[in-house]
Amino acid sequence: MATPRTEHVRHSPSSAYRWMACPGSPRLIAQAPPETTSVYAQEGTAAHAVLNACLSQGGDAARWVGRTVEGVLVTDDMAEAVQTALDTVRPLIGEGDRVFLEHRFDLRGLNPPAPLAGTADVVIYKPDTGRLIVIDYKHGEGVAVSAAGNPQLRVYALGAALALGDACPTREVEAMIIQPRADHVDGVIRAEGIEPFELIEWSADLLDAMRRTLDPRAPLAAGDHCRFCPAAGLCPALASRALAVAEADFQDDTIPQPPAPETLTPDQIGGVLTQADMLEKWLAAVRAHATGMLERGEPVPGWKLVAKRATRKWGATHTEDQIVNALVTLGVPTGDIYPPRIITPAQAETLVGKPAYRTHIAPAVVRESSGATLAPAHDKRPAVAARAETDFAAIPQ
Ligand code: SF4
Incomplete structure (x- = not known):
């Protein structure tokens, strides 16, 4: 669904990290195509x-698994993430606390130059x-946001302090x-x-x-901060920066195409990975912009929209009973039509309670990573052993 851009989104707290760093962004974003709601x-x-409902009504997030909320099916994965927030927030709330x-x-109390x-x-x-605690739950898995100097949270903290007034310093x-x-x-x-001062x-x-963004020549x-900028696909500043990065990485013009990774030195590989983020953001923005152009009927030379691979699902012309009857008639056992499925660990925890879960069920639960991922050297997670090392370790000596 496309949402027209409006004046009020120009200075949202959630995009303050961007407009504080790029004063011209609100102006360019106003020229960008309408926003579309993503599945994320x-x-x-x-x-x-779900988080709000659990905090205001009680209960754990697993109770919501299988229900549709805001048009989205609540999955185990979603419930587990929300439960982490619940387990963090609930112990912070004491008797007599004011909770919003x-x-x-x-920020009307500060007379901002725009809402x-x-x-x-x-x-x-x-x-x-x-003590004022401001908490932001982020469900996304793409970009991990830092709390240090986070403008969104600081705006909320200012707003809350203003709303509480002098009676609640x-x-x-x-x-x-x-x-x-x-x-x-x-x-x-x-x-x-953060200290109040x-x-x-x-x-x-x-x-x-804010004032800088209101300058027509900002x-x-x-x-x-360009990541997720709605104007990224039409931004000349981002385009020149991405092209400069590409030129710096592949400045040898005798090479007709980017070199094969195995021909790069370890230093070159590290350098390319560090710059890749910028290029990926720009390419993603260009693809999204091109898709939007084609959807609006604007030509993009050499490109077109095609239907994604179709997957099969039951249509609306037959009822579930009719489909089941047809399958049974063809000899399919009912148990194969409705295969039994054991409940998930999150659902088990809700059914038996946390103490019993920890003692009797948790020993049967494992957490599996789906694989290894690249991370910069300063990442706090321990490095996973190289595959050659683990392969050798597995060979009896
Ligand atoms: S893409 Fe980056 S430089 Fe361009 S308007 Fe957005 S934030 Fe500013």
């Missing part, structure tokens, strides 16, 4: 709805200590991100402590950045 965004909306769920905060408001997932205020702020499905060097729960100082930078500045 829908999943994120559903996961947030899915609460909309704004700035957003919805915080969870905000907890502890009246006895003046904020004496310390903790900004927390819970992102269970993405790898980050600091783990899936990351937090930053630091937050006030930072708000001056925020308002300055410059474009490409960088890591």
Whole structure:
């Protein structure tokens, strides 16, 4: 579904990391094609709805498995991720705390040069200590977001402190991100402590950045913040930066095409991988932009849209009973038509409770990684042994 771009999204807290770094981005984004809702965004909306429902109504996320929320089927994977957030948030809430769920905060109290408001997932205020905890749940697995200096959380913290007013003074702020499905060097729960005076100082930078975006000649500045920029496909600054990276990597013009990986030195491989992120972002943006053009009927020379590979599913012309009867008539046993399926570990935990699960069920549960993935050397996870080493280790000496 396409959503027309509107003025109010120009300064959302969730995109503050981008417009604070690239003042020209709101102007260019206003010229970008309408936003389309991605399946990932829908999943994120559903996961947030489950989190909110569990926090406001009680119960664990596994209870929602198999139900449709916001048009999305809640899976074990989603429930497990949401449960991580629940297990983190619930112990933080004490008696007498003020808790805001899915609460909309704004910065009107700071007289911003344009509207700035957003919805915080969870905000907890502890009246006895003046501690304000701002929590953002991120369901995405693509990009792990850091809590340190996170503008989105800082905007929510400012909004919450303003909303609480002088009667409930904020004496310390903790900004927390819970992102269970993405790898980050600091783990899936990351937090930053901020002194209120630091937050006030930072708000001056925020308002300055907002003012810069309102200048009709505000410059474009490409960088890591370009990822997910809706204007990436038409951005001249990102295009020149990506081309500069490509030229730097393959500047030997006697080479008609990129060199085979096995001919590169380890240093060259490291350098290419470091720059690849920028190129991949740009290529993804160009592909998305081209797809949008073709969908709108605009030509892209040499390219067209084709139907994706079709998969078979039961149609609407026959009822389930009719299909089952036909299969049984053809000799298929009913057990093969409806194969029994053991419940998942997450569902078992809900049924028997956490203590019994830990004692009797958890020993039968394993966590399996689907394989190894590339990570920069500073990543905190331990390196997986090279395959040659494990192969040799498996050979009896
Ligand atoms: S792609 Fe990057 S440089 Fe271009 S408008 Fe977006 S954030 Fe700015």
